[in-house]
Structure formats: C-alpha cells, structure tokens
Amino acid sequence: MAFLTRKEYGELKGWSKQHISKLILNNRLVLDEAGLIDVDASEQFLAMTRDPSKAGVSARHVEDKQRKVPIASTPIQAPVHPSLPVIPDYQRSRARREHAQAEQIESQVRKENGSLVEVDVVDKAAFEAGRMLRDLLLGMPPQIASELVAMTDPWDIEQHLTAAIRRTLEDAERMAASDLSRALSTKS
Incomplete structure (x- = not known):
C-alpha cells in the first residue's frame, strides 16, 4: 500500500x-x-x-x-x-436528479396554468364552505318555522321544506363557488 x-x-x-x-x-x-x-x-x-x-x-x-x-x-x-x-451508480443518480428536476418543472407549469393548486388553500376553502353550509342549514328553521306552524297539510309542509332547503343549497353553492375561486386566485 x-x-x-x-x-x-x-x-x-x-x-x-x-x-x-x-x-x-x-x-x-x-x-x-x-x-x-x-x-x-x-x-x-x-x-x-x-x-x-x-x-x-x-x-x-x-x-x-x-x-x-x-x-x-x-x-x-x-x-x-x-x-x-459506497458510491451510488453515477448514471442512476444523474437520471434520478434529472427526473426530479423534470417533475419540479412540470409541477410549476401545472400551478401556473391552474391545474394544480396548493393543498392548504383547498383545505381551507373546503372547511369554510362546509362551515358556511352548516350555518345556512341551521339558520333555515327559525326563518320558516312561523310559516310551517300555520300549515296543516303534510304535502304542503313537505313542498315548503323542500323549496326552502333547495334555496338554501343554491345560495350555498353560489357562495362556495365564489369563495373557492377567490381563495384559489389569492394563493397565499
């Protein structure tokens, strides 16, 4: 030696x-x-x-x-x-590095064109949409209780409840869609 x-x-x-x-x-x-x-x-x-x-x-x-x-x-x-x-094989290491770089660039492109969003933003928007839907649905009974008290026909009560629920869900859908698009466009 x-x-x-x-x-x-x-x-x-x-x-x-x-x-x-x-x-x-x-x-x-x-x-x-x-x-x-x-x-x-x-x-x-x-x-x-x-x-x-x-x-x-x-x-x-x-x-x-x-x-x-x-x-x-x-x-x-x-x-x-x-x-x-122990040294890893040079070509394998180089291929892994280039693959990781390509994935990183692809992710960046997908973020820029809007097909990929951050998980935190989506989680926050989904949580807020769920909370808003819950609040709207729980706020509905006090609004229609006085109308339902005067009704005696079960069919009319059912139709009235269905219409009120449908209106509430449509309101929630419009609000959630605008909140989600605003949350995704501000990307904090």
Whole structure:
C-alpha cells in the first residue's frame, strides 16, 4: 500500500497542485490520518466516481500526455478498499436528479396554468364552505318555522321544506363557488 504526499501524487499523475486540492475538497481522494494520499484506494475511488460521459476527454488527455512525455503507466488492479464509501451508480443518480428536476418543472407549469393548486388553500376553502353550509342549514328553521306552524297539510309542509332547503343549497353553492375561486386566485 503506497502513501504519497500531495506533491508526489500530483507529479505521479501529472496533475497540478490546484487539481489535487480540488479533488481533496470534493472528497475524491482517500487520505490517511497524517493527510497522505492512499494511492491504491484513491485510484479505485476516482475510477468509481468518474463521469462516464467524460471518457472521450480523458482519453484525449492521456494521448496528449503520451505524445509529449512517454510515461510508463500500469493499470491499477487493487481490490476494493474497505475505507472507501459506497458510491451510488453515477448514471442512476444523474437520471434520478434529472427526473426530479423534470417533475419540479412540470409541477410549476401545472400551478401556473391552474391545474394544480396548493393543498392548504383547498383545505381551507373546503372547511369554510362546509362551515358556511352548516350555518345556512341551521339558520333555515327559525326563518320558516312561523310559516310551517300555520300549515296543516303534510304535502304542503313537505313542498315548503323542500323549496326552502333547495334555496338554501343554491345560495350555498353560489357562495362556495365564489369563495373557492377567490381563495384559489389569492394563493397565499
């Protein structure tokens, strides 16, 4: 197991000091307690976390370096290092991120065109509509009690009650519709 300083590792790889620092800041290199770079584990970790879409760029860089200064490079075949964290598959992670972004944009578009509303607004409007309907229905008996007292025919009483209930429900429907449209348009 080889441990190198940052400078030594940069010289080995042909990377600048800034690039090594960037890799360390992004937790892409495996360091020991003393701050030395574990070469085998770092190489394996870099290979696992490499962006597959950048393979062509990496190959061009390797070709350019080989043309300028021939460097004998041996492929690293180190076993999985126990100190390496488990890394999710890059393509799956990227697909999940893009899917989440697409859903977020779709939700925003649906909100803007009015086909998607906030749950709190709808819950509040439904609660207020229910309370208003209850109040209207409970306010109906005192209004029609004096009219019903004078009636003796059950058919007339039934017709009168039906008409009063229908009027109350129609009033509630008009009020609830206007309240709901006002609540949805103010989107607090």
